[in-house]
Amino acid sequence: MQAFPHSTTESPTAVAVPPSLALPVIESRFPRRLHPYWPRLQEKTRHWLLEKRLMPAEKVREYADDLRYTDLMAGYYTDASEDVLQAIADYSAWFFVWDDRHDRDIVHGRVGDWRRLRHRLHAALDAPRHHLHHPDPLVAGFADSVLRLYGFLSRTWNQRFARHFHAVVEAYDREFRNRTRGYIPGVEEYLALRRLTFAHWIWTDLLEPGAGCELPESVRKHPAYRRAALLSQEFAAWYNDLCSLPKEIAGDEVHNLGISLITHEGLTLEEAVDTLRRRVEDCVEEFLDAEREALEFADALADGTFRGKELSSAVRICVGNMRNWFSSVYWFHHESGRYMVDSWDDRSTPPYVTNEAAGEK
Template sequence: MARLSSFSVPDFHLPFGNSKHPQAARANAEATSWVLGHELVTAAAEEFSGIGVGHLAGRVSGEVPYERIVLLAEWMAWSFVLDDQHDHLIRAGDLAAWRPITDAITSYLETGRTGDHAPGRNPLVTGFVDLCDRILAGMSEGTAARYRAHVPLMLHSLDQEAGNRGSGGRQTVQEYVLMRRHSSQLLPMMDMVEAGLGIDLPQHVHDLPEYRAVVASAVDIISWGNDVFSLPKEHACGDTNNLVSLISSWENCSLPEAVRAVEGRIQIRIEQYLAEERSLFQAMDALPGTDAALRDAVTRCVRSYEDWIIGADLWQRYECTRYSDERFAAGLESAYTRPDLVSVA
């Protein structure tokens, strides 16, 4: 394994402005209380609060009403616990315990029931049910359908990550990029922001190749940047689900060299994103039935993706203790992780 002898997160030169909701700190406190109330976290609440989910939600939500920012922050909090719990099961060699949890979640998405076989009282499941009901209540039929599709893909990508860590093999960089678009957990959250902004784009717009390209580029930029921030932890615990680690392995270069390579890829991706934005609006203007209202809605969605790109970067640099925490950098589990969480019935 390549050595991480020196490391600093570069400036990715993101060409977007950003503002944060003035009540982001309050949203962070409410999301932390929600996690504690659902017993997803029972210790080290201050450390969990330091993740700053409310600050991230406040940076990526635009003009969304405050109650929707809190809901997004709560979903982010649940997602972090889900991710950390999955990591714990990988470390413990107990991934068999994961399947009933994900089966319950996907069953609820499909049928509104967690299923007779499911651990219906587990905090990960009860927390999801509480969030899912409130999330879907604020969504149009089309946005809800995308959310229902994105969550199982997100869960499946975690299974893929576990397989990569257990197989000893190497995925290609392109295979990783495609998986990372879902393991980033961004797409369900982007659905939530779209709904909170009151945007309801027809499916044929979402299906445009130019629109899909914009979304893919935005998610790639955010995900690859996060891989740089999270590199110390993932390297320390032998997790190769990281673009920097994969480039180092495939190109036989040092980790600092691979960080610079990822920085270069991000800069190229930003230029692609800006070009894809222009192509999208050209495609919209050529599309029969495009009126000013539809074009405005697409513009607002695109601006939201820009909020995500710059907001996630600023949050990681200045408002989140997760990536600077000594335990995290040493590859240890989070102090708030409940080793018994999956077994709770």
């Protein structure tokens, strides 16, 4: 089917979703939206990747647009201002490049390189301005994107974002150690780790600059808001696991909910796929209930005061963007060259990455 039947873009995309991965509820009940800034967003993020030397020029020319990183963000934070969306999209592109570096460091046993990068990211998160010209492009690019994100809301929001991303870096370190040891975490251990490596709370934090309003803790931690936010992120992580399971089994991966189910629950591959799919489908249905409760919560915030009206409007925008995440993630997995492993010359090496160690030794 056509992914953008009513799109404002110049080139709507028609994709065929494999029956085993098709979710009719997404296609019918989660219409896909796209920020009108998207064509310019794609162009500017491509230039940013080149400017920051995050990918070699030939890789950017050949692969950047087909990876569709900007599509993912433009389909998520659809109410963000253009400068906020640009900062989020550049940060997201950086995140994918970082994920690839992490994977290559594991594959090639570059323990020292990873250790240095881990410490530098922690330092850049706390003092991004001091790392803008770091010799490792990944550190400098991270500092640039974080500094821009820090400019939209208050210092309190910045500190929360930093706290959440420090935890993501440490989770990536645990994943590094698990993979180098061949350790497959149990189901509950994996689910807790996945919430960090998928950066659930980072993408949720970014809903706020996307809505142009920092939410107080009483709103962010209200059960109705938090449940809807968590379900939107769980769907994305589990659907990613469903789509990548055959590839990750073939590549001797250890981090996938299906792999944990097979190893620790004694499921067959087919049973693990069925269980994963059922979890994903249940997550969608649960979100529809949570969304209704979150919108009722938003209505209750409108207490006749200016602040109440502001918070109510912001929560409605955030919940609407949580809904966007379902369709954006779903179509991204079927359009992005990141997941078209059957078209790669070497299934173990994505064509858009470089295997050389990067950064200062």
